Amino acid sequence: xxxxxxxxxxxxxxxxxxxxxxxxxxxxxxxxxxxxxxxxxxxxxxxxxxxxxxxxxxxxxxxxxxxxxxxxxxxxxxxxxxxxxxxxxxxxxxxxxxxxxxxxxxxxxxxxxxxxxxxxxxxxxxxxxxxxxxxxxxxxxxxxxxxxxxxxxxxxxxxxxxxxxxxxxxxxxxxxx
Amino acid sequence: xxxxxxxxxxxxxxxxxxxxxxxxxxxxxxxxxxxxxxxxxxxxxxxxxxxxxxxxxxxxxxxxxxxxxxxxxxxxxxxxxxxxxxxxxxxxxxxxxxxxxxxxxxxxxxxxxxxxxxxxxxxxxxxxxxxxxxxxxxxxxxxxxxxxxxxxx
Numbered sequence: 001x002x003x004x005x006x007x008x009x010x011x012x013x014x015x016x017x018x019x020x021x022x023x024x025x026x027x028x029x030x031x032x033x034x035x036x037x038x039x040x041x042x043x044x045x046x047x048x049x050x051x052x053x054x055x056x057x058x059x060x061x062x063x064x065x066x067x068x069x070x071x072x073x074x075x076x077x078x079x080x081x082x083x084x085x086x087x088x089x090x091x092x093x094x095x096x097x098x099x100x101x102x103x104x105x106x107x108x109x110x111x112x113x114x115x116x117x118x119x120x121x122x123x124x125x126x127x128x129x130x131x132x133x134x135x136x137x138x139x140x141x142x143x144x145x146x147x148x149x150x151x152x153x154x155x156x157x158x159x160x161x162x163x164x165x166x167x168x169x170x171x172x173x174x175x176x177x
Numbered sequence: 178x179x180x181x182x183x184x185x186x187x188x189x190x191x192x193x194x195x196x197x198x199x200x201x202x203x204x205x206x207x208x209x210x211x212x213x214x215x216x217x218x219x220x221x222x223x224x225x226x227x228x229x230x231x232x233x234x235x236x237x238x239x240x241x242x243x244x245x246x247x248x249x250x251x252x253x254x255x256x257x258x259x260x261x262x263x264x265x266x267x268x269x270x271x272x273x274x275x276x277x278x279x280x281x282x283x284x285x286x287x288x289x290x291x292x293x294x295x296x297x298x299x300x301x302x303x304x305x306x307x308x309x310x311x312x313x314x315x316x317x318x319x320x321x322x323x324x325x326x327x328x329x330x
Contacts (some may be wrong), residue, residue, distance in 0.1 A: 057299040058260040059282075066267055066275070073283025083312060084291045086300050090312070 060088040064095075071096040180212045181227075183220040191227060195234040199226075200270030217268050222261040225251075229274055252281040256297070 059067065071082060071092050082093045179196050181189045197203040205213050215223065232247050254262070259282055266274040286294060295302060304312070 057301075058257070059298040060300060062260075062263065063267065066263060066279075069275075069279045070282050070286070073280040074286050075288075078287055078289075081289065081291045081294065082286070084304070084309065085294050085302070087303050089294075089300070 060086065064092060067092040068096050068099070072100040178211075179206060181223065182212070182214040183218055183223045184216050185220040187220040187223075189223065189227060191230075195227075195230050198230045198233060198271055198273070200272075202269060215265075215268075218265045219261070222258075222265045225258070225262060226265055226269065226271070226274070230271070233273065248277055252277060256282075256285060 059070075062070070067088070071079075071089075074082065079093055079097060083090050178190050179193050179202070181191060181196070181202075183189075193206055197206060202213060218226070229251060232244060236244065252259070259278060263275065263278050263282070266278060285297065289297065294300065
């Protein structure tokens, strides 16, 4: 009950309790607050400059949590452009970068995209991804394919058991390791 | 039946089962309100919200594809309409609609240069030239794009 009253008060309405409605309650507007209620939340007047009709854009007028959620939907490359748009957008971009972009993989995009130029996807691996950890393209192990074949052992016996040199294999392992 | 009143004083009578998708309306219905004024939502936006809630009220498996198609078409709106919907959906706590709106607005920002973003969204640049230079210096990650903090070695 208190919750409903709070919602009504927040939007500038007062409760009227009427016996004719039984348990049902109706909100009536407070006359003094009527002008405030009719103002749409999308426009905020800039108080600093009284000589110009300085109206904040819809994007900047959004609550910051919603703005951050929207910025989380753009690509990594768009972040640097958003940084320079305005102070409000920059703040939201910084938060989105910390919460979202540092834990997500950037989409690799080529510097130029020409529809007539045949795409060579093998070259896309050369595109640098910002802040990505460097990964080696080749496995860094001391074992070659030949050595792996020598020490590999069949896990399950088959009908061709005589083809698997078991005893000799263990002797080979002793010498190489 | 619940009566909603827009900021333009237009009233709409809708079934409670459809409107409880809005967290705000659900709370008020639980407190036995049957007449709910929405001073932050104009008639045009409220009509769209009601249309969305009516479509999403019946979420059976057979209608899932239908709903997805509806959502796709529903997002084909002007920026002003999308912003009005965001404000309304935020006020009414309709999280499914908000989840649709975020990427739709983000798509209008993607792949645009800074000045284009300012023009599309009517944003005034409030940085001084010194501040712009400092931003570039402080956030080289955004401009060089080749720094690698660590390796797997």
